[in-house]
Amino acid sequence: MPRTSRTPWTRASSTSNDAVSRPTRQQISDAVGDLGWRLVLGAVYTEVLAPSMADAVAAASHAVEAAGSDAPTHLTVDIRADRAVLRLQCTETGWVSDRDIELAAEVSRALAARGFEMTTGGAVQALEIAIDALDIAAVRPFWKAVTGYQDEVEQSDLNAGLVDPFGRGPAISFQQMDRPRPQRNRIHLDIDVPHDMAQARVEAALAAGGTLLSDRRAPRFWVLADAEGNEACICTWQGRD
Secondary structure, eight states, rough: OOOSSSSSOOOOOOOTOOOOOOOOOOHHHHHGGGGGEETTTTTTEEEEESSSSSHHHHHHHOOOOOOGGHHHHEEOOOOOSSSEEEEETTTTTTTOOOOHHHHHHHHHHHHHTOOOOOEEESSSOOEEEEEESSSSHHHHHHHHHHTTTTTSSTTTTTTTTETTTTTTEEEEEEEOOOSOOSOOOOOOOEEEEOOGGGGHHHHHHHHOOOEEEEOOTTTTTTEEEEEOOOOOEOOOOOOOO
């Protein structure tokens, strides 16, 4: 059974316009750590272990019920055969809010009352792809178009980052280079899309400043590159049998 926090969580003090200040990383970690949640890249995560997928679905249902009307804008659930991975983050700010901290406690209590075990030792992680660039403004539109990503709401850590609007893929960040570094590995992404969306994705990438390097294996894949030669492939299932 998860333990409660050593000290009760209290909201950060409000400013004169009643806006609530953003909790610091330390405040977030201290508030949710003993509850079985961990702060990872702007969100808090926990895993709920379950003996079957049906039990994992039940755990997710209890979490959604505990979150109530805040579930759609704060809670994300990934259901697996032996666990449900829960993620809390305010979709409006792209960060962990005071309400997310409260929800972590409420969800933890609801799950513990039903005998579910919470852990952070397995699937709790976030993947980010970093792209070094001399001119971020020149390459960023290409990566936004070719992946179908959207702007990261909170960009102080990700340097004008991009995220999967469905929360399935890794975040993309851009790191400023001060000089060319030809000795560094280039990046390469394969973006698998439905076969009837591939052509539109290729066209969007080209319109965003990309270059078509090869369509010889299309519709299996098209090879594209951004303004600095970093490559990505738009892939489909077609041509692979």
